[in-house]
Amino acid sequence: MTLNRTLRQLSNARDRRDPEIYDYSPDGDFDPPPGTRYMTLAEAQSLECNLCGQCCGSEEADLIGFPLRQYTFGGIPQHQWRSMNGGQPLIIPLTPSGVARAWRPADANNDRPPAFRCEALQHHPDGTTRCGLWQSRRPSPCDAFPVKPKYYPSHLERGAYILLNTQYQRLCTWVDVLVCPDDSVILKWRKRDGTLSRRLTAEQRKYVARVFREAYRDVFSKDGSLPLREWRKVRAEEGAWR
Ligand code: SF4
Numbered sequence: 582m583t584l585n586r587t588l589r590q591l592s593n594a595r596d597r598r599d600p601e602i603y604d605y606s607p608d609g610d611f612d613p614p615p616g617t618r619y620m621t622l623a624e625a626q627s628l629e630c631n632l633c634g635q636c637c638g639s640e641e642a643d644l645i646g647f648p649l650r651q652y653t654f655g656g657i658p659q660h661q662w663r664s665m666n667g668g669q670p671l672i673i674p675l676t677p678s679g680v681a682r683a684w685r686p687a688d689a690n691n692d693r694p695p696a697f698r699c700e701a702l703q704h705h706p707d708g709t710t711r712c713g714l715w716q717s718r719r720p721s722p723c724d725a726f727p728v729k730p731k732y733y734p735s736h737l738e739r740g741a742y743i744l745l746n747t748q749y750q751r752l753c754t755w756v757d758v759l760v761c762p763d764d765s766v767i768l769k770w771r772k773r774d775g776t777l778s779r780r781l782t783a784e785q786r787k788y789v790a791r792v793f794r795e796a797y798r799d800v801f802s803k804d805g806s807l808p809l810r811e812w813r814k815v816r817a818e819e820g821a822w823r
């Protein structure tokens with residue numbers, strides 16, 4: 582393991598101990614995790630990938646030697662994208678302890694994506710990574726992550742806020758980003774770095790927390806996501822600050 586990968590493991594270890602990052606609960610009166618940034622889709626899409634590789638394998642984003650958790654690649658279909666890897670599985674499911682295992686039908690379930698490894702991920706001596714398939718066809722989740730799912734523009738137009746699915750990619754450029762509709766009042770309440778201003782009133786903070794909770798549910802809860810039309814009701818509160 583290179584020095585940089587070792588440092589990344591130390592960073593993963595520190596993050597794993599931070600309950601606010603992983604154990605945020607949308608129920609109750611919780612504030613969004615500290616450091617959350619608020620931006621438009623165009624702003625989010627203008628950021629650059631830092632090549633950390635954490636979206637390309639569970640072991641890149643978690644602590645080797647500890648049980649691996651679920652990651653954001655999504656379900657793995659039975660074909661495992663063999664056609665992109667000379668007939669061999671490209672995306673390989675892992676046991677919680679990080680051992681490659683055979684595909685099974687439950688791996689295709691998008692609601693319970695398994696830990697995985699990708700055969701195309703290349704590690705460079707400087708600690709960065711590269712996708713060996715970058716210039717050719719890649720699995721569709723790779724092209725969408727984390728700011729290009731096709732439905733994002735239409736959901737934002739209809740008033741939804743979208744929490745990017747980067748919860749476990751703590752080194753990702755886009756970690757802890759809440760994408761806001763272009764006319765969101767929250768965009769007026771942030772500092773240059775995208776985090777919230779300290780000068781917000783208690784009511785404004787309460788509203789941001791409510792929005793974050795609903796967006797969190799949309800991404801991470803299996804049965805509690807908000808129907809799109811309900812976002813209009815949530816956003817009715819914004820009228821008071823326009
Ligand atoms: S195909 Fe490339 S982008 Fe997709 S998971 Fe593998 S290394 Fe990452």
Ligand code: SF4
Pocket residue numbers: 629630631632633634635636637726727750752753754755
């Ligand atoms: S986790 Fe984010 S920053 Fe890291 S390689 Fe993936 S998209 Fe790029």
